[in-house]
Amino acid sequence: MPTRTVWRPGAVFVLAFLLAVLTLGGCSSGNTASGKTYTVGVVQIVSHVALDAARQGFVDGLKEEGFEEGKNLKLILRNAENSQDTARQIADKFVSDRVDLILAIATPAAQAAAQATKTTSIPVVITAVTDPVAAGLVKSLEKPGTNVTGTTDMNPVEDQLALVLDVAKGKRVGILYNSGEVNSRVQVDIAKEAAKKLGLELVERTVTNTNEVQQAAEALAAQGVNAFYIPTDNTVVAGLPNVLQVAERHKIPVIAGEGDSVKNGALATYGIDYYSLGKQTAKMAAKILRGEAKPQDMPIERQKDLKFFLNLKAAERMGVEVPDAWKKRANETY
């Protein structure tokens, strides 16, 4: 039976070409022996405002640390376009190219990079990962014990929920998130604990895609929530305009999980600024590149300089009276 499997000549040519590209590509982009040029590969799971800001912060941060493209740094920026298989292939490519360091942005990209470098000594620096321990990236936040370290984008959820007390007319908080995102699940669990402490009543609603955001927000409004809390959930943040519409119509304040959402029309937050998180991550990467520290001993860092973001126009639209204390506290006002 396995007698006459005919291979098409054209196809064989294509295959040969591919193999040539792959092997040659691997060789030519190796070390060019020019001494001090560091190669850093950046793998990002998908493009969106927060993740792009983190990447830009990282690049700018490296520059501040003296690693500049064209001088002593070769940056390879790659986006997996939300395909986990591609993320893995990008990470494999970085290992092929023998990069000096990999920056992985968001959880699936970090997992792909960690798996691809498992048996190598290539350091992996992560950012925008909410729970690196649950993701299996590090053994503990204090002492990773692996080739992975970096920053988490864990919010001060409790501080953010506390903002509700200043502006809401009641104790019911509607929380919207995608149950398909690990980051959100983690935040919701924290929010539940925090709500108990603050004496707030949490009403949960989950969505699976942006199309469902509008309805879910309406449903929460119908349940008489006095405020919305939006964690750093990719789906809901993408569907933020829907939430804002509902909130403005029903005069309900919206507390966000990060600054960009406030800029885009949510009322306020005290939290992460992805750009400076990226910069902070770059400082860690620079230490590793200079050989001053090893990932396994570098604790996972949280954002050091959290900011207070306030949107006065949004306050007007939501019929919220902004406390004077907020105006004084705000680092960024829109």
Add this chain to the structure above:
Amino acid sequence: MELLLGSLEQGLIFGILALGVYLTFRVLNFPDLTVDGSFPLGGAVAATLIVAGVSPAWATAAAFFAGVSAGLATALMNTKGGIHGLLAGILTMTGLYSINLRIMGTANVSLLRKGTLFTPIEELSGWMRHAALIGILLLVVLAVKLLLDAFLRTDLGLALRASGDNPRMAPSLGIDPHGSILLGLALANGLVALSGALMAQFQGYADIQMGIGMIVVGLASVILGEAVVRGDGVFRATLAAVVGAVLYRLVIAGALSLNLQTSDMKLVTALLVLVTLLGPRIWPGRFPRPLRGS
């Protein structure tokens, strides 16, 4: 080099998925979209069981049977419920999103430092590891392929092929087309889930999003393979599916090596599938439909 080897490994794992897709699309002539749900289902079941302490081998076997039941669900909707095949697949796939989340309890189950089927190999270093991994995956894929070949040559398998080729004629030959669809979809989605289980262990995690676009990957693999491996018969048709899956990964690796944008890959894939689908219309006879004359 790691890119090439890694792509080869991924491609072999997707080869099992391609065999499943080949079984439904080509043998049964059934447009089965269950795949986008049964692939992550396999990953979810395997990862959850491994984390719970079940041995990776049993976890992988359980994933296969989970896939079988997903395939059965679609097949029952279609045969007993009279629901269009396309819609039945979409319904199962949609429902599986919630089921997969329930199984995992979270959107992402990490296997990074857990014992998986590949752990013994991963303890080897450098070249040895890749060589061993590729060798073993090759054996697994070939074993699955040969078993499928053998099955398709049995009376039952022949009945399956006949009812796919001509569903109107099949009953007059004493073949129950409904039985064929049940068996075919069950087996196909079992294979797809097996592929998902291996992929979760290979990449170190199962994720709720890992099934997105898998049907296209499977289809592109089958079609790409057919363009490369010529000839009729079961042996070559299944070989084509596996070769296509590997080739598909190599194409993406090639794009990455040439520094093309990965965002363009979806368009490239769509065009690739389109051209190969239109092929037989433009150049009749140059794109033989496998299994036709066997």
